[in-house]
Amino acid sequence: xxxxxxxxxxxxxxxxxxxxxxxxxxxxxxxxxxxxxxxxxxxxxxxxxxxxxxxxxxxxxxxxxxxxxxxxxxxxxxxxxxxxxxxxxxxxxxxxxxxxxxxxxxxxxxxxxxxxxxxxxxxxxxxxxxxxxxxxxxxxxxxxxxxxxxxxxxxxxxxxxxxxxxxxxxxxxxxxxxxxxxxxxxxxxxxxxxxxxxxxxxxxxxxxxxxxxxxxxxxxxxxxxxxxxxxxxxxxxxxxxxxxxxxxxxxxxxxxxxxxxxxxxxxxxxxxxxxxxxxxxxxxxxxxxxxxxxxxxxxxxxxxxxxxxxxxxxxxxxxxx
Amino acid sequence: xxxxxxxxxxxxxxxxxxxxxxxxxxxxxxxxxxxxxxxxxxxxxxxxxxxxxxxxxxxxxxxxxxxxxxxxxxxxxxxxxxxxxxxxxxxxxxxxxxxxxxxxxxxxxxxxxxxxxxxxxxxxxxxxxxxxxxxxxxxxxxxxxxxxxxxxxxxxxxxxxxxxxxxxxxxxxxxxxxxxxxxxxxxxxxxxxxxxxxxxxxxxxxxxxxxxxxxxxxxxxxxxxxxxxxxxxxxxxxxxxxxxxxxxxxxxxxxxxxxxxxxxxxxxxxxxxxxxxxxxxxxxxxxxxxxxxxxxxxxxxxxxxxxxxxxxxxxxxxxxxxxxxxxxxxxxxxxxxxxxxxxxx
Numbered sequence: 001x002x003x004x005x006x007x008x009x010x011x012x013x014x015x016x017x018x019x020x021x022x023x024x025x026x027x028x029x030x031x032x033x034x035x036x037x038x039x040x041x042x043x044x045x046x047x048x049x050x051x052x053x054x055x056x057x058x059x060x061x062x063x064x065x066x067x068x069x070x071x072x073x074x075x076x077x078x079x080x081x082x083x084x085x086x087x088x089x090x091x092x093x094x095x096x097x098x099x100x101x102x103x104x105x106x107x108x109x110x111x112x113x114x115x116x117x118x119x120x121x122x123x124x125x126x127x128x129x130x131x132x133x134x135x136x137x138x139x140x141x142x143x144x145x146x147x148x149x150x151x152x153x154x155x156x157x158x159x160x161x162x163x164x165x166x167x168x169x170x171x172x173x174x175x176x177x178x179x180x181x182x183x184x185x186x187x188x189x190x191x192x193x194x195x196x197x198x199x200x201x202x203x204x205x206x207x208x209x210x211x212x213x214x215x216x217x218x219x220x221x222x223x224x225x226x227x228x229x230x231x232x233x234x235x236x237x238x239x240x241x242x243x244x245x246x247x248x249x250x251x252x253x254x255x256x257x258x259x260x261x262x263x264x265x266x267x268x269x270x271x272x273x274x275x276x277x278x279x280x281x282x283x284x285x286x287x288x289x290x291x292x293x294x295x296x297x298x299x300x301x302x303x304x305x306x307x308x309x310x311x312x313x314x315x316x317x318x319x320x321x
Numbered sequence: 322x323x324x325x326x327x328x329x330x331x332x333x334x335x336x337x338x339x340x341x342x343x344x345x346x347x348x349x350x351x352x353x354x355x356x357x358x359x360x361x362x363x364x365x366x367x368x369x370x371x372x373x374x375x376x377x378x379x380x381x382x383x384x385x386x387x388x389x390x391x392x393x394x395x396x397x398x399x400x401x402x403x404x405x406x407x408x409x410x411x412x413x414x415x416x417x418x419x420x421x422x423x424x425x426x427x428x429x430x431x432x433x434x435x436x437x438x439x440x441x442x443x444x445x446x447x448x449x450x451x452x453x454x455x456x457x458x459x460x461x462x463x464x465x466x467x468x469x470x471x472x473x474x475x476x477x478x479x480x481x482x483x484x485x486x487x488x489x490x491x492x493x494x495x496x497x498x499x500x501x502x503x504x505x506x507x508x509x510x511x512x513x514x515x516x517x518x519x520x521x522x523x524x525x526x527x528x529x530x531x532x533x534x535x536x537x538x539x540x541x542x543x544x545x546x547x548x549x550x551x552x553x554x555x556x557x558x559x560x561x562x563x564x565x566x567x568x569x570x571x572x573x574x575x576x577x578x579x580x581x582x583x584x585x586x587x588x589x590x591x592x593x594x595x596x597x598x599x600x601x602x603x604x605x606x607x608x609x610x611x612x613x614x615x616x617x618x619x620x621x622x623x624x625x626x627x628x629x630x631x632x633x634x635x636x637x638x639x640x641x642x643x644x645x646x647x648x649x650x651x652x653x654x655x656x657x658x659x660x661x662x663x664x665x666x
Binding site: 216217218220221222223224225226227228229231235236239240243314315316317 | 377380382406410411412413414415418419421423426427428429430431440441444445476478489492493
């Protein structure tokens with residue numbers, strides 16, 4: 001088991017290096033806006049731009065710049081500086097925005113699991129029942145609905161300011177709330193919106209996993225033992241059906257923390273990493289974009305590492321192979 | 322064997338139909354047999370003959386919205402077919418146990434052997450975990466697994482095929498059942514392991530006095546362990562006989578075909594292995610009359626009506642479903658070399 005973890009860890013480090021290199025190439029070698037010119041602003045002279053270029057080290061050869069970048073990232077997690085936010089370190093901007101994104105992601109993940117597991121299991125066990133058909137049509141609808149549209153509909157229906165039924169805090173409520181409970185309240189609609197499509201995908205996935213597992217020989221053995229059906233479904237069926245869901249969950253949480261909640265954060269004006277990414281793109285604040293993308297890649301690599309280790313814990317066959 | 326003649330399980334007119342998209346699939350069609358205390362009953366037939374479905378249905382393991390089960394299966398004064406799910410569940414793994422063909426896929430890959438054994442014990446009796454674990458070690462030792470205490474913490478994939486089937490048997494015997502149903506228990510094992518598992522089942526039968534239903538497609542297995550044999554074809558029994566009578570005086574042409582297609586080292590190698598021509602009938606559309614008629618070279622006009630399963634050879638313990646007279650049968654079943662077969666190759 002330890003060897004397995006060590007192997008995965010090494011692989012994660014290698015992967016992070018490759019990812020860093022690819023991102024560096026995308027933002028520094030492929031043609032983008034000239035960062036020196038962006039910093040200099042309008043009407044700057046050629047000499048001024050050249051001076052900025054020299055001070056940023058942009059005239060150095062590309063491998064020197066990459067080495068410097070990697071060194072900065074490794075030694076002090078320096079992801080560069082924002083062009084349009086007073087040269088603020090990208091790292092600090094991200095850390096500032098991270099709590100909102102973590103709260104949004106974790107809450108939504110709990111919500112979608114809480115909905116998808118029972119729905120998926122019941123649909124699988126009562127296959128082709130009215131309940132199964134209803135939930136499968138509902139989930140298909142939710143999967144098809146775009147998040148920004150769902151967000152606007154949710155606001156229109158339930159927001160305290162503009163909603164038809166004024167029950168939940170609406171746009172910008174997260175920034176305005178100053179207590180934790182207030183922030184939780186502000187997250188209710190974003191959680192629902194962010195969780196709905198994922199809950200639908202998970203419910204369908206868990207259903208199909210469960211249907212497959214319940215046809216396995218060891219399920220028949222459990223029944224032949226005389227185990228009550230509830231035990232057969234939970235201890236023997238669900239245990240197997242949920243194991244591959246761990247993989248899915250790790251990747252989904254990783255990408256959401258990496259800024260993939262961009263639409264939800266934008267619609268609800270939540271000051272999270274995704275929202276920051278959206279405005280950075282709007283301003284061509286390329287060092288900020290690069291920093292957020294690299295930071296997101298870190299999250300994804302780290303979560304796949306967690307998933308690999310967790311998977312080995314859950315499935316004894318992986319441990320020994 | 323204890324008191325032969327006392328019926329432990331009495332199945333009569335068992336019918337199992339699955340509703341499928343292609344139509345009604347009659348997997349078991351009027352199966353009747355008795356199982357006596359302490360005996361090993363071999364049920365032989367090709368895949369699709371309904372032998373597995375019949376035994377699963379007796380335990381209620383084929384019940385579902387698309388399954389219709391009728392007939393009777395009397396056990397201990399109760400009809401298992403009519404029994405409620407909860408009462409049946411109490412019998413399963415307790416009074417009647419079952420083991421299956423592939424022990425790897427039949428054991429849960431995520432749980433240790435010990436945990437699965439302990440579950441089998443605790444489902445039916447309130448034993449503390451430590452007591453159940455001690456019992457689990459006893460059971461593993463009983464089925465010949467060395468170093469049982471240590472192996473309790475191992476997972477099924479760490480066991481060899483034969484050891485897995487031994488663990489399955491240990492699990493099935495956890496509550497000392499009256500009946501063990503073994504559904505092709507040796508098919509997935511190599512030949513030497515097969516013999517060991519069959520030997521183990523025979524020993525345990527002596528030791529525990531339980532009855533065994535041995536489901537197999539392999540006449541060699543039947544010859545090895547069974548006291549009586551039921552030959553199944555198209556969801557029904559076509560012949561029922563004590564094991565010696567089946568091999569030395571087979572009455573049904575299908576049985577002749579089965580006997581004729583066994584590979585044997587003591588016979589000169591034929592150019593082609595004898596086989597029964599044609600395919601078993603589709604359970605979606607069974608032929609009228611004798612179900613074997615379309616494949617039987619000895620069929621005649623009377624076969625348009627299905628013969629009942631009854632003694633015809635003069636031995637009251639030996640029943641079959643074939644209209645031919647006993648002397649005709651004895652003449653027709655002999656193929657070249659004096660061996661038994663369906664027809665000359």
